[in-house]
Amino acid sequence: MNIGDVSTQTGLPAKTIRYYEDIGLVKPLRDDNGYRRYRSQDIHKLNFLGRARALGFTIEDCRTLMALYEDDTRASSDVKKVARAHLAQVEAKIADLNAMRDTLGHLIDACAGDDRPDCPILQDLGGKA
């Protein structure tokens, strides 16, 4: 399979697939004309990467997870550790964003949103009261 077909199949942009090769995650063969040729195991890896990235794992996490995936002697505790660390990051980010959302929501509610200049949002940002 050429990169275009792989892109269609995996849903990953060709640019991304090449990038994953650049950083050593997926190594396709090459045809005589220089085109990348992907085997089924390459496609499998790319799908793995796509799912891991969709869960928000960093590329380095993905590298670790792939290595574990391909290691028959892995301990599931190692996988769980990576996942738990990532979950903690996600939850921290959610907490940050929730705080922003709450503040933004209050400010927006307090703002008349008409053609007058008075605005609690700007008052707050300006250090207000």
Next chain:
Amino acid sequence: MNIGDVSTQTGLPAKTIRYYEDIGLVKPLRDDNGYRRYRSQDIHKLNFLGRARALGFTIEDCRTLMALYEDDTRASSDVKKVARAHLAQVEAKIADLNAMRDTLGHLIDACAGDDRPDCPILQDLGGKA
């Protein structure tokens, strides 16, 4: 005030303060020795920026908000529009992260986390069954 004091006062790193000057957000005066000298209105702007950034507004949003802040003839609806668009982004991001958190949570719960290789997390990423 020199940049170090401003950094202490605003809580912004000196690097960040210089960066804001680079991109034209805050323009301090210069002493004869080339040192930046910040007036109270500069400090005020930097505090404004710090608060806006803490609410997650992009730099471009900050630029817009500062312009509105300094425009006595603004309409609060313009401010509200910017804030609402940003809130929508924040909420979208929260939704994404919540989905990740839920999936990660389920997978982590299902993983034994012992020294055996069997792992539902990797099974899921691998496209499992």
Next chain:
DNA sequence: CTTGACCTTCCCGTGACTGGAACCCTCATT
């Protein structure tokens, strides 16, 4: 006079790509 704490500019790196230029390969049509 030197030390140390400031300050300056400049350039590179971050993460995970995305866009675009310039070029090659293959097949089908004119």
Next chain:
DNA sequence: AATGAGGGTTCCAGTCACGGGAAGGTCAAG
């Protein structure tokens, strides 16, 4: 045989909002 469309290739620059670090100027204190 030339042309055009639609693949593919490499390489370079840009994104966003800074942070790290080098090389050097400035200033007050001991």
